[in-house]
Structure formats: structure tokens, C-alpha cells
Amino acid sequence: MPDLGSFLKGAHVDRSVFELRPDYRAMLLAVDGIRPGAGDEDSEALLVAAEASVREPADRPVEELPHIASWREAYRAFGAKPQRTRNSLEALTRRAGSEAGLPRVNRLTDIYNAISVIHQVPLGGEDLNRYVGSPRLIRATGEEPFDTVADGADVVVHPEAGEVVWCDEIGVTCRRWNWRQATRTRLHDGTTAALFILDALDPMTDQDLDGVADDLLTNVARLGPNVHSARRVIRP
Known part of the structure; x- marks a missing residue:
């Protein structure tokens, strides 16, 4: 298990990404000491609150x-x-407002999905122990490997050239900025250390972003007596 501070210090956002969106900021939270477990009353309450927040009468469409x-x-x-490959926030918001509601997975996943919808920010959660090196956000060459599942089978595909992707030293960990996570690094029922990536654009302010991180960490901190964390914001 790497030192959390060192892991985050090695994270990088390529200049080409900031040229695409100069208002972009990445909040990275590394958390260790998590005790895995099924959903509980607290995570269920968060999910219910998230669903209620988007089911209230709205004066504009989700998009x-x-x-x-x-x-x-x-x-x-x-x-x-975007109408074909929805960012994670839009996909979750639409699901939260539907009859089906948000998925119930495990308490760690349920917490970060609910926080994403409540605070309206794309929020990815990944298994930190499955990273090889620190996370990097780049414009893809199109040759990077991305492991996923298609028609029930494990496959390796490649992003499009110029696509914005998160990756580590051996491959893509999330395609299209915050669209789909790789199989290798996704959270699972036994995850004890996690990386959370909060993606912010205007009109979300730095103060709003800090508030989301605080809320997420408050909820994750109850998942074990020895939970500890580190955070870093990467901006232009």
C-alpha cells in the first residue's frame, strides 16, 4: 500500500486537458483503512436523499x-x-429520478453515488490498491489499453485519439473523463483503500468542491475505526 500523500503527489493533469477546459479542477481523495460491508441504514438514507433531490418538481430538463x-x-x-455517452453525473441523476432509482451495491459505492447526485458533481471511486503508479489525466493517443466487459466477456479496447482519459502506468482507468471505469481498478466488495476523483467545471466553485470533499470524507470516515485520508486539488 503506497503512502497516500506520495500517491497523490505523483498525480498529474496534462496541459492539453487544461487547454481544452481552463476552468477544470480535479479533487483527488485517497482513503485507506476502509472496512468493507453491505449497505446499511446510513448509506440507504443517503441514497433516498439523493433520489428525492432530483424527483422534486424541476423547472428544466436534466441536461x-x-x-x-x-x-x-x-x-x-x-x-x-453526450447524448450517446453520458457523463457519470448525468447518468446517475437520470437514474436517481427514474422509477428504478439508484443502484444498491455496497455501502462504499452507495455513499459516493449518493454524494455525486446530491452535490451534482461527477465523482469516480476506484480501488487504490489496484493502481500501478499514480493517476494521470491525458488526451489519449488511441493506443492505450482499456479493460472492460462486452456481451458478458472480458475484452481490451482502446480509446479514440484525443479522448480525455484517466490512466495509470499500465492502462486507462476511466474513459471519456468520467464516463466508464476499467474493470481492473473499479471498486469491489472487498475494497479497503479507495481513490475518489471529483471533476469540477464552472459554475462549480472551489468552495463548493471543498464542501463536497468534506461531505464525502465525513461519510466514508465511519466505515472503520482507522480510516485515514489525504487530498489534493489539481488546477491550471
């Missing part, structure tokens, strides 16, 4: 909510079609 609209613009900027 016009401020942060979701910003992410749609960001996707178009690198050639993705």
Missing part, C-alpha cells in the same frame, strides 16, 4: 442542469456525443 450542461460541452470539445 440543462448547470454542471451537467457544462460537462456536455466538455464532451463535445473532445469529440464525444
Whole structure:
């Protein structure tokens, strides 16, 4: 298990990404000491609150909510079609407002999904112990490997050239900025150390972003007596 501070110190956002969106900020939270477990009353209450927050009468469609609209613009900027590949925030928000509601997975996943919807910010959670090196956000060459599942089978595919991707030393960990996570690093029922990535664009302020991180860490801190964390914001 790497030192959390050293792990985050090695994280990097490529200059080409900031050229695409100068308002972009990445909040990285590394957490260790998590005790895995099934959903509980607290995580269920968060999910219910998240669902209620988007089921209330709204004066605009989901795609016009401020942060979701910003992410749609960001996707178009690198050639993705947001109506076909929805950013994680939009996908979760739509599901939260549907009859099906948010998925119930495990308490760690349920917490970060709920926080994403409540605070309206794309929020990825990954198994830190499965990283090889620190996370990097780059414009892909198109040759990087991405392990995923297609038609029930494990496959390796590649991002499109110019696509914004998170990666480590051996491959892509999340495609299209915050669209789909790799199989290798995704959270699972036995995760004890996690990396959370909060992606912010205008109109989300730095103060708002800090508040989301505080709320997430408050909820994750109860998942074990020895939970500890480190955080870092990467900005232009």
C-alpha cells in the first residue's frame, strides 16, 4: 500500500486537458483503512436523499442542469456525443429520478453515488490498491489499453485519439473523463483503500468542491475505526 500523500503527489493533469477546459479542477481523495460491508441504514438514507433531490418538481430538463450542461460541452470539445455517452453525473441523476432509482451495491459505492447526485458533481471511486503508479489525466493517443466487459466477456479496447482519459502506468482507468471505469481498478466488495476523483467545471466553485470533499470524507470516515485520508486539488 503506497503512502497516500506520495500517491497523490505523483498525480498529474496534462496541459492539453487544461487547454481544452481552463476552468477544470480535479479533487483527488485517497482513503485507506476502509472496512468493507453491505449497505446499511446510513448509506440507504443517503441514497433516498439523493433520489428525492432530483424527483422534486424541476423547472428544466436534466441536461440543462448547470454542471451537467457544462460537462456536455466538455464532451463535445473532445469529440464525444453526450447524448450517446453520458457523463457519470448525468447518468446517475437520470437514474436517481427514474422509477428504478439508484443502484444498491455496497455501502462504499452507495455513499459516493449518493454524494455525486446530491452535490451534482461527477465523482469516480476506484480501488487504490489496484493502481500501478499514480493517476494521470491525458488526451489519449488511441493506443492505450482499456479493460472492460462486452456481451458478458472480458475484452481490451482502446480509446479514440484525443479522448480525455484517466490512466495509470499500465492502462486507462476511466474513459471519456468520467464516463466508464476499467474493470481492473473499479471498486469491489472487498475494497479497503479507495481513490475518489471529483471533476469540477464552472459554475462549480472551489468552495463548493471543498464542501463536497468534506461531505464525502465525513461519510466514508465511519466505515472503520482507522480510516485515514489525504487530498489534493489539481488546477491550471
